[in-house]
Structure formats: C-alpha cells, structure tokens
Amino acid sequence: MTFGIRLADAVGRFGTLCVGIDPHPALLAAWGLPDTPDGIDRFSATVLEAVTGHVAVIKPQVALFERHGSRGMAALERLLARGTESGVLTIADAKRGDIGSTMAGYADAWLRDGSALAADALTLSPYLGFESLRPALTAARETGRGVFVLALTSNPEGASVQHAGGENSVARRIVQAAAAENDGGVPGSVGLVIGATTGPAVRELGLDLAGFNGPILAPGVGAQGAGRGELESTFAGTSGVVLPNSSREILSAGPAVAALRAAVAATQRSLGLAGDAGPGMD
C-alpha cells in the first residue's frame, strides 16, 4: 500500500497533527535527562509512548540525533523501528538532497526495505534541482514510502531563495514538479513542506495547492508562532492532507506521559484539529 493511502487512513483515525521529536539539549535538561545517546533514547521512547494511539505521525529531527554520532543514529534507528511496531507513521526530517548518484545512497538509507534507518517518509531539499531527487522519488514509489519536498520553508530566510523568479518563482516550480509526480486518483505520496508561518506567500506566488494531490507538512505552529488562523489562511482550499507539525511546544510539557498527552490534545484543540477527519482544510 502506498504512503499516501496509509497516511489518509491514519489521519482519518487520529487526525492530522504531526508531533516532532526534537531532543534539543535544553529539553533534555528540562526533562532531567543527560545530553547523551541514552538520554535521547529515553526522551524518544517517552514521546512515542505518549503519542501512540493519539496522533497519526511523528517527525524525528535527524540533526538532533546526529549530534551524538553513531550512537545517536542508533537511537534514531530504535525510534523508527518502535514507531513502526506501534503503528505510528514516521517522517525522518533529514532534508536530504545531492547530485543524483549520491542521492541514490540517501534513498537506500532512508527509503529502502531492510535499511536500519528506513522511515515511512523523508524530507528532501530540491535546491540541487528537483530532478536530482529522482533516486529518492523512485525508491519511495517502489517501496510504498513517501517524501516531502521543501517548497516554502517556515524560516524567514527561505524567502530569499524560494520567492525568487517572480511569477515563475522557485517555490511555484517545485510545487508543479511535485504535483506531476502524484498522478492517478488516489492520494499521492510525494508531499511538500510549506511552513505555517509563510503568511500570504502561497497566494502571492500563485501556488496551486487546490490542484496538489499530495500531503503537505506544515511546520511552524507553536514555538515558531503560527496558530489556527495562520493555518486556515495559508491552506484554505488545499486538496491534500495538511499535517501541522509542533515540536518544542509539545515537548516542553514533558517528561510525564500524561502531560505530553494533554499538550497534544490542547494543540489539536487550539488548531481546530481534534476529531479532524483529515483531508484538506477548508
């Protein structure tokens, strides 16, 4: 079964909120955990326990595992495996992108069956050219996995690159290229990253999200300042599933599992997502 279909099923049961697992040093300290591979392992296991059965998807931030070298990456491998065992979909936020021949290595690592780092989906950076991502697009299609391609990122600096090009902006061309990958009537597995903090850019750049048949990962709610109003205005009329991601704001409620669950529920309520059957935000 494809990632797009599995995601549609999962958000139909648990709603669209994506919880980020970002073991920042300050959060580890606040939780009374050491800034070590064992600390991030315990942090990750606690978040997974709290969200299982309450959200459809988690997004581990790879950089914060990579800080600890091979033992940090082993903690990430365990989290990805436990996510699969628990029935929670995983998006590895690694933002990979390179020339095609090297991209094949990343695709093998993150998107191939049997790889210790295989996730349900991977974030990709298209700034070496959308077509350089082909090995990852192919691997995802062949293995029933998904990708999320950066289009309009949530950080203010992103505009200097992504808005460039006027009517034919970089972001617009990325949305068009990603849309072309999602043919057929079923929910597509090639998604986009569009920050919830990007204000009127979706409209001003003429991004056709009504015609986009894939999921959209929307970081920027919570700690970066976006809320329900920003989500609703940015994604009005969008056809595909929009997955608002919150990391630090939810994680700062820990380490108690009950408190993390309460933060998840509060976030779902404040974003208007509780009981949300998923596809689109009208």
Ligand SMILES: O=c1ccn([C@@H]2O[C@H](COP(=O)(O)O)[C@@H](O)[C@H]2O)c(=O)[nH]1
């Ligand atoms: O445009 C982007 C792409 C990815 N991110 C990632 O999402 C989380 C956001 O964390 P918060 O604590 O909720 O701010 C983090 O892992 C980013 O690397 C993003 O913010 N914007």
